[in-house]
Amino acid sequence: xxxxxxxxIFQKISSVIMVPFMIWFLLNIVEIFNAEYNEVVIFFxxxxxxILFSIFIVSTFFYSALSIxxxxxxxxxxxxxxxxxxxxVFLSSLIIPLITIxxxxxx
Amino acid sequence: xxxxxxxxxxxQVYNWHISSLVSISHRITGVLNYxxxxxxxxxxxxxxxxxxxxxxxxxFSNSFIGKFFIIGFIWSYIFQILSEIxxxxxxxxYGFELKTTKIxxxxxxxxxxxxxxxxxxxxxxxx
Numbered sequence: 001x002x003x004x005x006x007x008x009i010f011q012k013i014s015s016v017i018m019v020p021f022m023i024w025f026l027l028n029i030v031e032i033f034n035a036e037y038n039e040v041v042i043f044f045x046x047x048x049x050x051i052l053f054s055i056f057i058v059s060t061f062f063y064s065a066l067s068i069x070x071x072x073x074x075x076x077x078x079x080x081x082x083x084x085x086x087x088x089v090f091l092s093s094l095i096i097p098l099i100t101i102x103x104x105x106x107x
Numbered sequence: 108x109x110x111x112x113x114x115x116x117x118x119q120v121y122n123w124h125i126s127s128l129v130s131i132s133h134r135i136t137g138v139l140n141y142x143x144x145x146x147x148x149x150x151x152x153x154x155x156x157x158x159x160x161x162x163x164x165x166x167f168s169n170s171f172i173g174k175f176f177i178i179g180f181i182w183s184y185i186f187q188i189l190s191e192i193x194x195x196x197x198x199x200x201y202g203f204e205l206k207t208t209k210i211x212x213x214x215x216x217x218x219x220x221x222x223x224x225x226x227x228x229x230x231x232x233x234x
């Protein structure tokens with residue numbers, strides 16, 4: 001299977017997983033954005049929002065990394081710049097959700 | 108391996124249509140949502156700093172900029188969701204007719220604004 005085909009399939013699978021969790025998060029963020037500290041902590045530490053939020057950020061970061069690499073492919077001509085830009089997005093898509101999930105566990 | 112693929116022509120060379128507007132907006136909101144999600148993660152991580160420090164965030168969330176931020180956040184994500192659903196239909200082989208692409212493109216643009224207003228008002232943030 002071509003690398004591009006694999007990438008497309010992963011992008012589609014992550015998109016189907018991501019959208020329902022995105023809707024769930026949108027419905028909740030409008031409430032918790034203005035909430036008090038304790039309410040926000042309770043939201044992120046209680047079940048099922050702890051699990052749902054974790055799946056939301058992992059799937060969205062994964063989908064975004066694949067999508068943004070497509071944009072780099074289309075608009076960046078210098079191979080070195082493209083390579084390091086992809087590496088930056090890949091690493092941030094791995095590290096940021098990981099630290100966030102660990103933070104929720106320790107909240 | 109050397110990549111000889113040509114890069115895309117700059118968007119300014121095209122005539123503007125609903126489809127091109129939705130297409131480039133899909134990419135822009137995709138990158139924007141990535142940046143916004145990083146901010147959301149930093150917000151969640153900042154909860155570890157405790158209740159006292161959270162007051163700084165409360166000042167921001169209650170400000171005009173904070174309200175603009177959350178409305179922009181909601182719109183950008185709703186746009187991405189609607190546009191993504193449009194892509195799903197394309198992936199299944201539906202909606203390629205010129206008239207249909209115009210209709211679905213219009214639904215994505217108008218729908219994103221309408222749903223943002225509904226969600227924002229329904230949750231009573233304006234109050």
